Amino acid sequence: MLTEGVSLIDSRSDRVVMEPNPTYWNPARRPTVRIVYDNVIGKAEGIKSVAAGDGRVDVVFDLTPDEAKGFPASDKGRIQTKKAKTILTGVFNENRPESPWRDPEVRKALNLAIDRRAILDQGAHGYGTVIPAFIQPGRYGADPGMTPLPHDPQAAKAVLEKAGLGGRDLVFVSSPAWKGVVEAIGRNLAEIGLSARFVSDRGDLPDDFDVKLEWYFDWTPQYPVACVHREFFGKDATLRQGPEDPAFDALYDKLLHATGEDVEGVTREVERYVQDRSKALFLYSPFTLFAVSDRVAFTAYDTCMSELAETRIKG
Known part of the structure; x- marks a missing residue:
């Protein structure tokens, strides 16, 4: 009661x-x-x-x-x-030593391959906001000067082919709710000679999957730092998605010890870093x-x- x-x-x-x-x-x-x-x-x-x-x-x-x-x-x-206060983003599978997604240029190329506005319109009927990194525009810590990565399929194709990914069938894992998003991504990838295959995360994940779509909260007012940053890459995180990243760990340590007005500025440094290194496949914030x-x-x-x-x- x-x-x-x-x-x-x-x-x-x-x-x-x-x-x-x-x-x-x-x-x-x-x-x-x-x-x-x-x-x-x-x-x-x-x-x-x-x-x-x-x-x-x-x-x-x-x-x-x-x-x-x-x-x-x-x-x-x-x-x-x-x-x-949520985002839908793609987590690259960097766990295998030979994973091509350990290369930030390859991660960036996949970001360049997709048209986020089209993904949102076709995969979610426009119900959302395109995001440049992990924090939604207008939220605490978002950099107002930051814009989403451009749609540049030709530049993406050149990098992905050089990395030996030309013609590859990329495996995307997600809940059935995001199947339409994967299909929309697949239409973009078809333009550069790749394809996307949907695998439901309700079953056993294949070891060789490329990207998993995940839904996260981007920040919380009780702890005004982007929580998803720690979950993805923080030094003490239990959900670290990729190899150790000393540069990010140093930034995150700076963030943890920032106080007052400095907190938002350091948070923006983190946002710029994760976009510069294409730490994820940035998509949109669902309504x-x-x-x-x-x-x-x-x-x-x-x-x-x-x-x-x-x-x-x-x-």
């Missing part, structure tokens, strides 16, 4: 009912509506309910781009978007997508939480 926060839980079953908490500490954000989480109605059925306006479902969280694109034409509900009934005024948050504290019934 919760005694603080947004509400009180009074039921644990197929339906979780949350009543407004009149003692919530912040009067400006004190909930006013009774919230019912229905654990029986399926996602597809919930989306149809919002579109039909039948009153059973008012908000469906975490739609995929395909689900949002397929939302029925309706005057009873709509798709609502929010720029979330969080909701199906929302016109019966409610829904406030979407840019965290991963399904926060409903400020949702109101209209009228």
